[in-house]
Amino acid sequence: MLEIKNLHVAVGDKEILKGLTLSLKPGQVHAIMGPNGSGKSTLSYVLAGRAGYDITSGSITYNGEDLTALAPEERAAKGVFLAMQYPVEIPGVTTMTFLKTALNSQRRARGESDLDAIGVLKLVRAKAKTLNVSEDMLKRALNVGFSGGEKKRLEILQMSVFEPKLTILDETDSGLDIDALRVVAEGVNILRDPSRAMLVITHYQRLLDYIVPDRIHVLAKGRIVAEGGKELALELEAKGYEHIVKDVA
Amino acid sequence: MTLAIADRKAEAAAIFSGHGVPHRRVEEWKYSDLRSALGDAGIGAAQAELHVSQMAAGIESFDLSQPNPPTWVSAHFGQAHRNVMSAASLSLAQGGMAFRVSGAIAEPLKLEFAAAGHVCALLVLEAGASLTLVESVGIANFRNVGLEIVLGEGATLEHVRMSPQSGEAVLVENANVRIAAGAQYRAHFASFGSKLSRMELEIALEGDGAQAHLSGVALLDGNRHSDVTTHVIHRTGNTHSTQLFKHVAGGHSKAVYQGKVTVAKGADGSDSIQSAKALLLGDAAEADLKPELEIFADDVKCAHGAAVGDLDAESLFYLRARGISENDARGLLLQAFLEDAVAEISNTDQRELVRTELLTALKAIA
Numbered sequence: 001m002l003e004i005k006n007l008h009v010a011v012g013d014k015e016i017l018k019g020l021t022l023s024l025k026p027g028q029v030h031a032i033m034g035p036n037g038s039g040k041s042t043l044s045y046v047l048a049g050r051a052g053y054d055i056t057s058g059s060i061t062y063n064g065e066d067l068t069a070l071a072p073e074e075r076a077a078k079g080v081f082l083a084m085q086y087p088v089e090i091p092g093v094t095t096m097t098f099l100k101t102a103l104n105s106q107r108r109a110r111g112e113s114d115l116d117a118i119g120v121l122k123l124v125r126a127k128a129k130t131l132n133v134s135e136d137m138l139k140r141a142l143n144v145g146f147s148g149g150e151k152k153r154l155e156i157l158q159m160s161v162f163e164p165k166l167t168i169l170d171e172t173d174s175g176l177d178i179d180a181l182r183v184v185a186e187g188v189n190i191l192r193d194p195s196r197a198m199l200v201i202t203h204y205q206r207l208l209d210y211i212v213p214d215r216i217h218v219l220a221k222g223r224i225v226a227e228g229g230k231e232l233a234l235e236l237e238a239k240g241y242e243h244i245v246k247d248v249a
Numbered sequence: 250m251t252l253a254i255a256d257r258k259a260e261a262a263a264i265f266s267g268h269g270v271p272h273r274r275v276e277e278w279k280y281s282d283l284r285s286a287l288g289d290a291g292i293g294a295a296q297a298e299l300h301v302s303q304m305a306a307g308i309e310s311f312d313l314s315q316p317n318p319p320t321w322v323s324a325h326f327g328q329a330h331r332n333v334m335s336a337a338s339l340s341l342a343q344g345g346m347a348f349r350v351s352g353a354i355a356e357p358l359k360l361e362f363a364a365a366g367h368v369c370a371l372l373v374l375e376a377g378a379s380l381t382l383v384e385s386v387g388i389a390n391f392r393n394v395g396l397e398i399v400l401g402e403g404a405t406l407e408h409v410r411m412s413p414q415s416g417e418a419v420l421v422e423n424a425n426v427r428i429a430a431g432a433q434y435r436a437h438f439a440s441f442g443s444k445l446s447r448m449e450l451e452i453a454l455e456g457d458g459a460q461a462h463l464s465g466v467a468l469l470d471g472n473r474h475s476d477v478t479t480h481v482i483h484r485t486g487n488t489h490s491t492q493l494f495k496h497v498a499g500g501h502s503k504a505v506y507q508g509k510v511t512v513a514k515g516a517d518g519s520d521s522i523q524s525a526k527a528l529l530l531g532d533a534a535e536a537d538l539k540p541e542l543e544i545f546a547d548d549v550k551c552a553h554g555a556a557v558g559d560l561d562a563e564s565l566f567y568l569r570a571r572g573i574s575e576n577d578a579r580g581l582l583l584q585a586f587l588e589d590a591v592a593e594i595s596n597t598d599q600r601e602l603v604r605t606e607l608l609t610a611l612k613a614i615a
Contacts, residue, residue: 048570051562076572088567092585098571101581106572141585158571 001026001197002067002166007058009039009046016042018222019058024166027194031208032201033233034219035241040201041085043219044170047199048082049075062166076102077109079165083155083172090142095154098142099124099161106162127160131187148175156187163191167198173207185210205237220245254318257327262340268333280505280537281476283334286419286445287391292337295366297392299346302385303359307352313369314344322347325399326371329425332451338367338395338423345369345395350378357596362394362422363387369395374404376429381596384410386420388443394422400432402456407435409599410448411606414441414473423449430456437594438465439603441610442473442502449478454488454519464493464593468583468607469502469534470614476505483512483519486546492523495590496538497583499530499614509541510553516546523553528560528586530614580611 002024009017016039024030034040046053047060049072060067067075090098100120107114115123128138131153143151152172159167169188173181188198188211200211208216208230216233218226218241226232226244236244252260270292271277272284304310311322318326326347330339345368348358358380362368364387374380378401400406412420420443428434438448452461467475481490496504506525527536538555560582568578587607594600 048566050566050570071575072566072569073572073574073578076570082570084567084570088561088564090564090567090582090585092588093581098568098581101577102568102571102573105574105577109572162572 001063002199003059003061005059007046007060008056009042010054010056011042011052015056016222017046020219020222020224022217022224024197024199026197028215029192029198029200029211029213031213031216031233032199032219033203033205033216033236035245036203038219039222040219041170044082044168044201047080047168048072073105074109076162077106081159081162081164081166082168083159083170085171085174087143087151087155089144091144093142094139095142096121096124096138099158102158103161124157124161128157131157131160132183133157149177149180152176152184153180156184160187160191165196167191167196169198169200171202173202173204181207182210205233208233218244254323254327257330258340261327261330261336264330264336265333265340271333277478277507280503280507281445281447281474283419283421283445283447290391292341292391292393293366294341296342296344297362297366297368297389297394298364299344299368299370300361300363301346301359302361303357305354305356305358307350307354308358309349311347312344313347313371318347321349321373322371325373325397326369329397329451332423332449334393334421334449335395335423335425338369338393342367342369342395347371347373349373349375350380351375353379357381357383357599359383359385361385361387362392363389365389365391367393367395371397373399374401374406376401377403379405381599382406382408383599384408386410386412388413388415388418389420390417391419392421396422396424398424398426398434400426400428400434402429403431404429405433407595409437409594409596409603410439411603412438412440412443412446412448412475414610415443416471416473418443419445421447423451426450426452426461428452428454428456428459428461431458432456433460433462435462435593435595436464437603438477439606440465440467440475440477441606442467442469442475444472445474447476447478450480452479452481452490454481454483454490455485457485457487459485459488461490462593463491464590466494466587466590466603466607467496467498467504468587468610468614469497469504470499472501474503474505476507478505478507480509480511481521483510483516483521486516486518488516488519490521492525493590493593494525495587496525496527496536497530497587497614498527498534498536501533503535503537505537506555507539507541509543510551511543512546512549512551514545517548519546520550521552525555526586527557528583529557583611583614584608
């Protein structure tokens, strides 16, 4: 589903990703762990198509297509979803209006017909209930005045409404208490199925107790420096990143 | 000792001839060069028209071109003529209408200014009266409107004015509003810009508890211009004013806000907030925001702010990453930017009307 080969990415003059290679198959959940500044968020933004990240060499292929040639909205319509670390507050646009506009934009781009207001409302309400997203949050301006936990739950609500094929979770666990973490993880796990893939980016092992990955990659200084099964997370938790990172030239 | 109407007109004529047509070297007209917009034609002496498109029973009216005005007209009409363009309209307009409201009127009074030239209007709300005034602006080469509004004690007026887009029109209006104790004036000005478009307000809060709440949006493109210039005077204490203006300028357009708040000596405990924000959609667009405070009293709460910016790149990316096209995302963000000013309109129908007009214009501009 996703093939990243020898990816080099620079922001301005500074090279952040220095030859990253990764392969993700349908049905799989991979985790990317790494210390601060290792390039985790850069990877997530590059996958979503944010401006300001220059791909200097390497390739990203999504379902056989060059992902980097697509605009962010085209990627979304083709099933790529990034749950952001810092969801943006947009005063003046209600959460419900935003969800309806986004969902129908994706549907239209795929040649599907618009869902009417009532159809969207029903869909969103049903999903919102399982994620403890209140009716009030849906009526309020997007992310404005939401707590850290509410913002993250809203990201997962979007994920469950859009039903993406490839989800990237960027530090979705940060700022969540244990109850919120459980709710978020359940929302994610519901979407796990043989047709979808997920990339879980996290600093801590904690989230991976709830979203159990098939494979873990350790990112340091812009490169994958170690790989392993879910037990690698426990090792990192016990020993820290340093013993792995210091071995990297 | 008040002057007779004829004497007020004569005084106004003298004031106008003393100044002439304002131009950019006159500080208050720096961003709106009326003289060059009008060219050789000048302000002329043509007579513009005032059409009443909807008026509920119970509103009294008087045709200002007729002799022998009733006392409620002679007491108030032509008192405001010290501003150069209101002096011009008062001295040159032979017609226009006056309206008087004594009770609570639910149905809006709808007026339309049309044709080229000068015209005056007077609206008097007696104590405790309430009304919604909807003003539409017809397109003309040049029109100069002088509107006077008098609110008696405890009266409430909501004034909504929508100025359509026009490449060629030069539209000038001066509204003078006098607000008695406990009375409230709410006004919203939606402007889509013209060759030169100037809405000027002089508002006097004259009694305890008087309030003025002004808001407006401008959505401009091409070579269009829109100027809203306000002067709010807190004459007595315990008066309250708010202003919220949001402007979007694309193309080579120019959005102007000049807002002056004066708190007179003795008007202690007055409260005023002014906020003006503009978004520029390109390098050739211009926004001039000039909030000003003049305080001669103690213990007042006055806040003002102005900011000019661009659409937030992070918000734009967020919306696009959710599948919303760049064009739609820009439209949504512009709509959101304008929304809090539009939300200031209390009348539901008028609020929806302004929203709809903005949406249509946004589709063309974003």
